[in-house]
Amino acid sequence: MLPKALSDAIDALGMLPGVGPRTAERYGYYLFKANPKIAEGIAETLSNLHSGVKSCPVTFALIDADEEMSPLYTDPSRDKSTILVVEEPLDIYAIEATKGFKGVYHVLGGALSPIDGITPEQLHIRELTERLERDNVREVIIATNPSVEGESTALLLEKILHESKPTLKITRLARGLPLGVDLSYADQITLSAALENRTSL
Amino acid sequence: MLPKALSDAIDALGMLPGVGPRTAERYGYYLFKANPKIAEGIAETLSNLHSGVKSCPVTFALIDADEEMSPLYTDPSRDKSTILVVEEPLDIYAIEATKGFKGVYHVLGGALSPIDGITPEQLHIRELTERLERDNVREVIIATNPSVEGESTALLLEKILHESKPTLKITRLARGLPLGVDLSYADQITLSAALENRTSL
Numbered sequence: 598m599l600p601k602a603l604s605d606a607i608d609a610l611g612m613l614p615g616v617g618p619r620t621a622e623r624y625g626y627y628l629f630k631a632n633p634k635i636a637e638g639i640a641e642t643l644s645n646l647h648s649g650v651k652s653c654p655v656t657f658a659l660i661d662a663d664e665e666m667s668p669l670y671t672d673p674s675r676d677k678s679t680i681l682v683v684e685e686p687l688d689i690y691a692i693e694a695t696k697g698f699k700g701v702y703h704v705l706g707g708a709l710s711p712i713d714g715i716t717p718e719q720l721h722i723r724e725l726t727e728r729l730e731r732d733n734v735r736e737v738i739i740a741t742n743p744s745v746e747g748e749s750t751a752l753l754l755e756k757i758l759h760e761s762k763p764t765l766k767i768t769r770l771a772r773g774l775p776l777g778v779d780l781s782y783a784d785q786i787t788l789s790a791a792l793e794n795r796t797s798l
Numbered sequence: 799m800l801p802k803a804l805s806d807a808i809d810a811l812g813m814l815p816g817v818g819p820r821t822a823e824r825y826g827y828y829l830f831k832a833n834p835k836i837a838e839g840i841a842e843t844l845s846n847l848h849s850g851v852k853s854c855p856v857t858f859a860l861i862d863a864d865e866e867m868s869p870l871y872t873d874p875s876r877d878k879s880t881i882l883v884v885e886e887p888l889d890i891y892a893i894e895a896t897k898g899f900k901g902v903y904h905v906l907g908g909a910l911s912p913i914d915g916i917t918p919e920q921l922h923i924r925e926l927t928e929r930l931e932r933d934n935v936r937e938v939i940i941a942t943n944p945s946v947e948g949e950s951t952a953l954l955l956e957k958i959l960h961e962s963k964p965t966l967k968i969t970r971l972a973r974g975l976p977l978g979v980d981l982s983y984a985d986q987i988t989l990s991a992a993l994e995n996r997t998s999l
Contacts (some may be wrong), residue, residue, distance in 0.1 A: 598891065598894060599860070599891060600850065600851040600860045600861060600862050601850065601862050602843070602846050602847050602848075602849070602850025602851045602862065602863070603847065603850075603851060603860065605843045605846070605850075606840075606843040606844055606846075606847045608843075609836075609839045609840040609842075609844070610840060610843075612836045612839065612840070613825050613828065613829075613840075614824060614825065614828045615824075623815060623816075624814050624815065625847075626888050627814065627815045628814075628844065628847060629847060629848070629851070629888075630886075630888070633847075633848045635810075635813045636844040636845070636847050636848065638810045638813065639807075639810040639811060639813070639814075639840070639844050640840070640842070640844040641810075641841070641845075642803070642806040642807040642809070642810040642811075643807055643829065643837040643838070643840050643841040643844075644837070644838060644841035644842075644845075645803050645806070645807075646803055646804065646807045646826075646829060646830060646834075646837045647803075647830070647834045647837065648803070649802065649804075649806075650801040650803045650804060650830070659800070659801045659804065660801060661802050661803065662803070685831075687827055687830075687831070690799065690800060693799060
């Protein structure tokens with residue numbers, strides 16, 4: 598019933614996360630009625646989305662296709678002797694948003710998951726151990742996700758890092774209550790961690 | 799901070815209606831992490847969105863670029879002697895969704911609006927009057943929007959149609975209470991219309 602070009606666009610927009618048929622229709626109608634430049638702008642940026650981004654060869658952070666290394670690594674004001682390890686590249690931007698970290702990053706490229714077939718060899722662990730001596734690293738902060746996969750990845754990393762450089766300080770992000778969560782809704786593991794790691798006032 | 803290709807995509811997605819910076823970021827991150835085919839699909843359909851659609855030369859409904867006339871007009875099972883007049887092409891799909899209309903459509907291409915510089919000459923009124931004799935039209939249903947612009951357009955249309963073909967039956971969509979709206983929240987004009995056009999049980 599709708600012209601094919603419009604119904605195709607609505608179907609494609611329905612692939613966005615959390616967008617149902619009604620919202621996709623709203624987006625499609627809007628883009629059709631609005632200045633064609635808006636639809637063209639989205640089309641152009643999305644077709645460049647993957648080709649315009651690559652991985653930093655040292656930190657595996659996302660960089661522009663024409664960059665050599667992550668500016669978060671080459672920036673001389675950042676402390677190369679402290680590495681914060683994350684699972685995915687986008688995790689870096691969550692940490693950066695806190696403006697509280699002035700070290701450098703290392704992206705593992707995932708977390709251990711036997712079910713999904715992700716083994717230690719597929720993660721950028723070797724590249725991390727290579728940085729330990731080269732950059733005279735003193736501390737590695739493990740910031741994997743608080744999930745089963747993230748936990749087992751953290752345990753494995755701790756073992757490998759300790760074997761590679763026994764003098765290395767290895768830390769993890771604190772566990773505790775997040776802002777705004779009612780005590781009665783917190784899960785047991787979080788609450789146990791919050792109790793164990795209690796801070797003095 | 800973010801790779802340019804990703805932040806450009808997020809900016810462009812933020813132009814969608816009702817999409818703020820957080821949602822645009824969510825869409826952008828999702829499309830970046832998901833199968834590149836999804837982003838490519840949206841890109842391709844949106845770049846074809848306007849070029850793949852044109853106007854039917856008779857009804858001004860939207861048609862595929864390779865069609866000659868609207869299938870809603872050429873369909874022999876539809877009654878060409880009853881024309882429902884709407885402001886915008888997408889209004890047709892709202893009427894079609896009711897499955898209650900078996901006549902044909904005519905799109906004005908807007909409503910009278912002196913502020914926006916929309917005069918009667920810019921609307922497809924002449925093309926509508928030409929259809930009256932050619933298709934032996936008996937009834938025109940005016941379905942402009944219930945707004946100031948829609949109202950004045952309807953009054954003008956009524957005058958022109960009556961002058962063109964005095965025997966023509968000219969009707970309008972009923973005014974009344976919409977489903978689910980509390981009586982105390984209904985505006986005065988709607989309530990007056992609902993009272994005036996009350997139906998017997």
